[in-house]
Amino acid sequence: MNRLHTGVTGLDDIIEGGYPKGRTMLILGPTGSGKTILGISFIQQACSEGRKSMIIATEELPEDILMQSESVGKPLEKFFKKGILLIDKVYEERTQYAKELQDIGIEGIDRLQTNILGLLERIPVEIECVVIDNLGVFILNMSPNEFRGQFDSLIVGLTKRNITAIIIMDLSADSRTENIASYSVYGVLRALIKDNPFTEARERLLEILKIRNTKISLDPIRFDITAKGIELMKK
Numbered sequence: 001m002n003r004l005h006t007g008v009t010g011l012d013d014i015i016e017g018g019y020p021k022g023r024t025m026l027i028l029g030p031t032g033s034g035k036t037i038l039g040i041s042f043i044q045q046a047c048s049e050g051r052k053s054m055i056i057a058t059e060e061l062p063e064d065i066l067m068q069s070e071s072v073g074k075p076l077e078k079f080f081k082k083g084i085l086l087i088d089k090v091y092e093e094r095t096q097y098a099k100e101l102q103d104i105g106i107e108g109i110d111r112l113q114t115n116i117l118g119l120l121e122r123i124p125v126e127i128e129c130v131v132i133d134n135l136g137v138f139i140l141n142m143s144p145n146e147f148r149g150q151f152d153s154l155i156v157g158l159t160k161r162n163i164t165a166i167i168i169m170d171l172s173a174d175s176r177t178e179n180i181a182s183y184s185v186y187g188v189l190r191a192l193i194k195d196n197p198f199t200e201a202r203e204r205l206l207e208i209l210k211i212r213n214t215k216i217s218l219d220p221i222r223f224d225i226t227a228k229g230i231e232l233m234k235k
């Protein structure tokens with residue numbers, strides 16, 4: 001199976017060379033755990049190999065993503081300017097639409113927020129690598145069944161198009177949705193922030209929960225986020 005580099009030093013070696021090409025990985029974890037930076041690292045690596053890439057950000061402005069990428073040593077601006085990287089404006093559209101609804105006095109949920117499958121149509125044909133950050137927001141207004149149907153169709157659609165994708169989801173409180181999502185994707189990583197009971201320090205952990213076709217270790221990996229990006233620590 002072909003692999004794409006993760007953009008995180010040392011991670012490729014742990015998962016047989018990288019993320020499975022043409023398949024979808026799910027990254028779970030609470031706010032601040034490092035999910036977006038994992039996504040940025042992958043996209044920066046892909047762009048530097050000349051792969052046309054796209055970030056669909058449901059909660060962040062393009063300029064904030066570019067700024068964050070710079071601060072962790074994975075600068076994306078160059079690729080964005082050259083057109084190798086697209087950043088979808090779904091967040092701005094969402095907020096714009098919410099404002100329109102408010103202006104005409106309708107209380108409602110925006111259509112983007114319940115249309116997971118619609119994301120697929122937003123991806124131009126030439127795109128090879130995609131990060132969707134973050135699907136958590138979509139789940140708020142959907143039943144588990146509705147979510148499952150749409151999520152599965154999205155994964156099938158991405159796979160048929162041979163796109164290597166990372167889907168990010170927070171809302172770790174909702175384990176049911178996490179389970180539903182985890183079934184249909186090819187692999188699942190979880191980023192965590194935990195108290196170390198011995199040192200009482202808080203530490204960042206990365207768990208590799210599953211990757212089909214890949215031998216993985218279930219030991220969580222400690223990591224740090226620095227100006228050079230995600231740095232895995234030796235045990």
Ligand SMILES: Nc1ncnc2c1ncn2[C@@H]1O[C@H](COP(=O)(O)OP(=O)(O)O)[C@@H](O)[C@H]1O
Pocket residue numbers: 029030031032033034035036037038071072191225226227
């Ligand atoms: N340049 C940096 N140096 C060190 N830590 C950083 C840097 N940039 C961001 N971080 C850390 O990364 C965290 C956010 O990571 P992020 O990937 O955005 O989390 P998530 O997407 O899971 O909410 C911040 O809370 C901060 O602790």
Ligand SMILES: [Mg+2]
Pocket residue numbers: 035036037133134
């Ligand atoms: Mg994030």
